Amino acid sequence: MLTLQFIPYREIQGLSSIGRIRKLLNLAKENKIVLLEGRLTKDEETELIKTTMEEINVNFKGIELAVVNPSEQEEDVFAKIRTGIVGALIGNRQGFTIIGPAKIIKSIKRDPNKLQILMKDAKYREKKRRR
Amino acid sequence: MKIKVMSFVANLFNKLFGKKKIIRLGIYGPINAGKTTLANRICKDWIGEELGIVSKIPHETREIQMKEKVRIKSDNKELDFNIIDTPGIATKVDYEDFMKFKLSEKEAKKRAREATRGVIEAIKWLENVDCVLVVLDATQNPYNQVNITIIGNLAARDIPVLIVANKIDLRKANIKKVKNAFPQYKVVGISAEKGKNMEEFYEELFELVK
Numbered sequence: 001m002l003t004l005q006f007i008p009y010r011e012i013q014g015l016s017s018i019g020r021i022r023k024l025l026n027l028a029k030e031n032k033i034v035l036l037e038g039r040l041t042k043d044e045e046t047e048l049i050k051t052t053m054e055e056i057n058v059n060f061k062g063i064e065l066a067v068v069n070p071s072e073q074e075e076d077v078f079a080k081i082r083t084g085i086v087g088a089l090i091g092n093r094q095g096f097t098i099i100g101p102a103k104i105i106k107s108i109k110r111d112p113n114k115l116q117i118l119m120k121d122a123k124y125r126e127k128k129r130r131r
Numbered sequence: 132m133k134i135k136v137m138s139f140v141a142n143l144f145n146k147l148f149g150k151k152k153i154i155r156l157g158i159y160g161p162i163n164a165g166k167t168t169l170a171n172r173i174c175k176d177w178i179g180e181e182l183g184i185v186s187k188i189p190h191e192t193r194e195i196q197m198k199e200k201v202r203i204k205s206d207n208k209e210l211d212f213n214i215i216d217t218p219g220i221a222t223k224v225d226y227e228d229f230m231k232f233k234l235s236e237k238e239a240k241k242r243a244r245e246a247t248r249g250v251i252e253a254i255k256w257l258e259n260v261d262c263v264l265v266v267l268d269a270t271q272n273p274y275n276q277v278n279i280t281i282i283g284n285l286a287a288r289d290i291p292v293l294i295v296a297n298k299i300d301l302r303k304a305n306i307k308k309v310k311n312a313f314p315q316y317k318v319v320g321i322s323a324e325k326g327k328n329m330e331e332f333y334e335e336l337f338e339l340v341k
Binding site: 041042043045046049050052053054056058061062063064065066067102108109110111112 | 221226240248250257274277
């Protein structure tokens with residue numbers, strides 16, 4: 001069974017950067033795929049990769065991560081400024097972030113308008129678990 | 132913070148006493164994009180020796196490698212660089228992937244441990260670079276989150292970035308797709324292995340550090 005857990009932005013809004021990373025990483029380590037409303041800051045994304053690397057072991061192989069942010073495609077300067085102001089006031093709520101364990105997700109393929117999540121074969125995972 | 136203060140003092144000292152500044156050029160990117168091949172190409176072009184070992188097995192570079200004071204010339208100008216080749220950034224490392232390349236389980240686990248440490252080191256070194264070449268494999272999908280995170284992080288730090296679309300000698304290479312993925316950045320297509328389009332690359336590098 002696959003669990004997809006939705007996290008509204010308000011659940012991470014009051015947390016520190018470390019708290020946000022911890023929460024997301026703990027869920028991924030519980031073999032859940034997290035769908036986060038909004039996104040982390042660029043520093044937090046990098047810190048998430050760093051923390052993931054620190055915790056990799058025989059059982060935890062890392063994560064797959066994708067951030068979909070429609071405001072990235074805005075080319076109008078005024079739209080970018082508006083997005084920036086809104087972001088500063090209410091946080092990075094635009095778009096969404098997907099984080100899942102590499103044990104379950106083979107890869108996330110992203111094109112500007114499409115997101116494909118390739119899952120690892122369940123039978124293969126079970127075989128590896130029993131090994 | 133301490134590093135920034137030290138860098139500021141060093142720059143001030145150099146300006147006051149006329150010492151030529153050495154530009155710390157970081158080479159970043161996802162695994163197997165050709166970062167070390169490019170570092171080797173630059174070093175071979177200007178000092179006649181290579182920097183690191185290249186391999187088809189992912190995470191061949193697992194430590195920061197640096198070649199100091201590499202003098203590069205372009206259009207009658209010359210600049211000194213410290214070339215910093217970094218391990219490929221990844222969000223996952225599975226030792227079993229290395230076993231597909233005929234490494235023993237023990238060797239694969241050791242490589243995985245070193246690879247994770249390498250990614251951490253590469254991220255820490257973002258503090259110690261003046262400008263960055265983000266090397267992408269032009270045959271792969273550029274909309275990879277690792278690429279977006281690295282470039283976004285460098286932008287947040289105000290570090291100048293030149294995107295190098297590598298492996299343009301391969302039929303599957305698509306520079307246009309790389310340009311479309313990062314429209315706000317300068318993209319130069321090269322083949323580090325074959326030495327293709329290196330003149331344009333050096334011109335763009337000088338534009339980057341201007």
